[in-house]
Amino acid sequence: MDDARPNPWLSWRYVESNWTELSDQLTIHTTLTLQAIAIALAIAFPLAVLARNVRWLTRPILGVTGVLYTIPSFALFALLAPFTGIGRTTVLIGLVVYTLLVLVRNILAGLEGVDRDVVDAARGLGYSRLRLLWGVEIPNALPSIVAGLRIATVTTVALVTVGVVVGYGGLGQLMFRGFQSNYRAQIATSSILCLLLALVLDLAIVVAARAAMPWARRRRAS
Amino acid sequence: MSIWQEAWDYISSGANWMGENGLTRPTFDGGWKFAHDSIVALTIEHLYMSFAAVALAAITALPLGIALGHARRGGMVTVALSNVSRAMPTLALLTLFAASAIGFGNRAVIIAAAIFAFPPILTNAFTGMADVDADVREAAEGQGLTRLQVATRVELPLAWPLIAAGLRTSASQTVATVPLAALVAGGGLGVIISTGMATQRYGEVLAGGVLVAALTLAVDAGMGALQRRLTPPPLRAASLAPA
Numbered sequence: 064m065d066d067a068r069p070n071p072w073l074s075w076r077y078v079e080s081n082w083t084e085l086s087d088q089l090t091i092h093t094t095l096t097l098q099a100i101a102i103a104l105a106i107a108f109p110l111a112v113l114a115r116n117v118r119w120l121t122r123p124i125l126g127v128t129g130v131l132y133t134i135p136s137f138a139l140f141a142l143l144a145p146f147t148g149i150g151r152t153t154v155l156i157g158l159v160v161y162t163l164l165v166l167v168r169n170i171l172a173g174l175e176g177v178d179r180d181v182v183d184a185a186r187g188l189g190y191s192r193l194r195l196l197w198g199v200e201i202p203n204a205l206p207s208i209v210a211g212l213r214i215a216t217v218t219t220v221a222l223v224t225v226g227v228v229v230g231y232g233g234l235g236q237l238m239f240r241g242f243q244s245n246y247r248a249q250i251a252t253s254s255i256l257c258l259l260l261a262l263v264l265d266l267a268i269v270v271a272a273r274a275a276m277p278w279a280r281r282r283r284a285s
Numbered sequence: 286m287s288i289w290q291e292a293w294d295y296i297s298s299g300a301n302w303m304g305e306n307g308l309t310r311p312t313f314d315g316g317w318k319f320a321h322d323s324i325v326a327l328t329i330e331h332l333y334m335s336f337a338a339v340a341l342a343a344i345t346a347l348p349l350g351i352a353l354g355h356a357r358r359g360g361m362v363t364v365a366l367s368n369v370s371r372a373m374p375t376l377a378l379l380t381l382f383a384a385s386a387i388g389f390g391n392r393a394v395i396i397a398a399a400i401f402a403f404p405p406i407l408t409n410a411f412t413g414m415a416d417v418d419a420d421v422r423e424a425a426e427g428q429g430l431t432r433l434q435v436a437t438r439v440e441l442p443l444a445w446p447l448i449a450a451g452l453r454t455s456a457s458q459t460v461a462t463v464p465l466a467a468l469v470a471g472g473g474l475g476v477i478i479s480t481g482m483a484t485q486r487y488g489e490v491l492a493g494g495v496l497v498a499a500l501t502l503a504v505d506a507g508m509g510a511l512q513r514r515l516t517p518p519p520l521r522a523a524s525l526a527p528a
Contacts, residue, residue, distance in 0.1 A: 070384075135461035135501060138494035141478045145288045145487035217372045224374040227468065228482060235376050242380035242389075242469060250384050254377035261372035 070247050077248035085237070089256055092233030095151070095226075096219050096264065099158035103215065106159070107166035112196065114167070115174050125171075128164040136161065136225045144229050154226035161222060162215045169211025173204030206279075209272040213265055220261040234260075291488020292495065296324075321476050328500065331473035334391055335460045335504070338398035342455060346406035347448070354414025354444070355436045363411045367404035375401060375462055379469045394466035394473075401462060402455040409451025413444030446516045453508035460504045464497050474500065 078085065114124040134142075136157060143153045177200050185199045201208075224235025232239065234253040241249035273280060295301055304323025311317055319330040353359045378397045383389035387396065417440045425439045464475030477493030480486075 130502070134494075134498045135464050137461075137464040137467075137475060138478060138497040141482060141490045142494040144482070145491060214371065217368070221372055221374040224376040225465070227376065228478070232376075235374065238374075238376050238380045239468065242383050245384055247384045250377070250380045254374070254381060257374055257377060258369075258372055265368075265372075 070245070072247045072251045074248040078252060081249070085252065085256065088234050088237055088253070089260070091231075092220070092223050092257070093260060095154060095158065095223050095233060096216065096260075099155055099162055099219055100212070100216055102155075103159045103162035103166055104212075107163055107170060110163075111167050111170035111174060114171055121171075124167065128167050131160050132164040134160075136222055137228055140225060140228045149229045150231045153229045154223065154231050157226075158219050158222055162219055165215040165218065166211050169207050169214075170204065173207030173211075174200055176207060177203040202276075202278075205272070205276055209268065213268050216264050216268060217261045220257060220264065224257065288488050288491055291486065292491040293488075295489050295492040296495075319472055321472065321480075324474075324477070324496065327472065327474050327476055328496070330391075331460070331463055331475075331497075331500065332504075334395055334398065334463050334466065334471075334473055335456070337395045338459050338463070339402050339452070339456050341395065341399040342402035342406055343452065346403050347410055350407040350410025351414055351436075351441070351444075351448075354411040355440060357415045360411065360415065363404075363408050367408050370401060370404045375465050376468065379465060383469050389469040389471065391466065391471050394463065394469065394471040398459050398462055402459045405455040405458065406448075406451045409447045409454070410444070413447030413451075414440050416447075417443050442517055446512070449508075449512040449515045453505065453512050456508050457501055457505040460501045461497070 110124055114121045139157045139160065140153060143156055147153045147156060181199060181203065182195065185195050190198065223233045224238060226232035227235045227239045230236075234257045237253035238250050241247070241253065301322070302324045304320040304326060306320065308320055308323055308326040308329070309317040310320050319326040321327065350363070353363065375397060378400065379389070379394065382393040382397055387393045414436075421439060421443070422435060425435045430438065463471075463473045464478060466473050467475030467479040474493060474497045477496065478490050481489030481491075481493055
């Protein structure tokens with residue numbers, strides 16, 4: 064395809080003249096991601112604790128989340144659209160469904176992996192079940208939970224773009240419009256912003272996790 | 286008329302399965318392409334695109350992962366690669382391709398899908414080979430096996446379950462990703478969804494979504510059976526979660 068006019072991949076002029084739109088979509092993208100992760104965490108935690116405490120529920124919970132995960136995102140957003148309409152709610156539900164699986168699996172694995180002796184010691188000290196969960200099991204399961212959270216967050220940032228199907232894909236909206244009009248600068252800029260967002264959120268989780276686990280830092284220092 | 290009714294009408298009509306004029310269409314340059322008004326043709330096209338992408342990824346990722354895992358080098362790189370690939374939206378890659386020399390359509394989608402199919406295969410092949418018990422390796426060397434024999438007769442059989450799990454993950458992921466092709470003028474079952482969205486026939490959208498989900502589950506089940514086949518019987522008891 065011969066371009067009559069130059070069509071650069073990166074153009075600062077594009078960024079300057081379209082900054083309002085870029086920042087709007089970036090904001091939508093970020094808030095959608097954070098909201099989805101927050102809702103998914105709020106659902107995944109009780110589910111994982113339930114799956115661990117009630118043995119006969121473990122397999123069904125993992126099974127259902129597993130099946131949900133195999134539904135292609137493109138299809139899921141499209142499937143929800145007729146029921147929840149087009150726009151934010153549909154994308155949010157889809158994102159939560161996908162995030163759930165990763166989180167439930169990792170939280171469960173973390174809780175399962177806590178040293179039995181440590182739990183027994185806490186029981187011997189007279190810890191109640193709730194205090195045991197809060198004070199012993201969750202801190203010990205944190206590395207696995209954080210790993211799950213990182214995967215879930217990065218995946219969600221990428222998944223938001225599929226919201227294009229229902230006309231609400233954050234930066235994906237710009238990618239798609241750039242594709243339709245063969246506007247290279249728009250495609251490249253929105254793709255880079257998307258990658259940067261994933262990177263920044265991932266780093267934020269790592270930093271927050273380090274702050275939340277001072278004992279791990281001490282262990283590494285000694 | 287409810288959406289479910291519309292979806293059912295779409296799926297239960299024979300014309301939609303076989304297309305108005307057969308499974309293929311002649312193209313203007315004397316070739317042929319899959320007819321996009323036939324569920325059967327779209328399914329075949331979808332499977333062909335997915336298979337081509339996974340095959341492309343496997344041909345490159347398997348030897349690399351097995352060699353790196355055997356040498357136990359480059360673990361950091363493989364992890365970094367799979368992390369970055371998670372953050373890269375498929376749509377970004379597809380639209381980037383479309384605006385570059387690669388263009389759009391099925392070939393571009395196959396290349397993009399192959400790039401996303403690559404990391405799980407590589408990571409699992411690496412992990413499977415690198416995590417073989419050191420005692421087992423030493424025992425084999427003590428028996429007088431050469432390094433190549435250790436790799437092919439000891440490490441590889443023990444790594445197979447994980448390698449197969451990687452192929453399975455990557456295959457079901459690819460089948461689930463290929464529908465995005467419809468957004469960039471590609472084929473496959475995504476066409477039903479995007480056409481339905483464009484014409485506001487939501488019953489068709491629902492039907493397309495169900496078809497894609499069914500195909501993904503079928504491929505995953507098929508690959509699961511293959512994974513069990515490839516796992517040496519003594520190792521089958523250990524349940525393997527796909528990474």
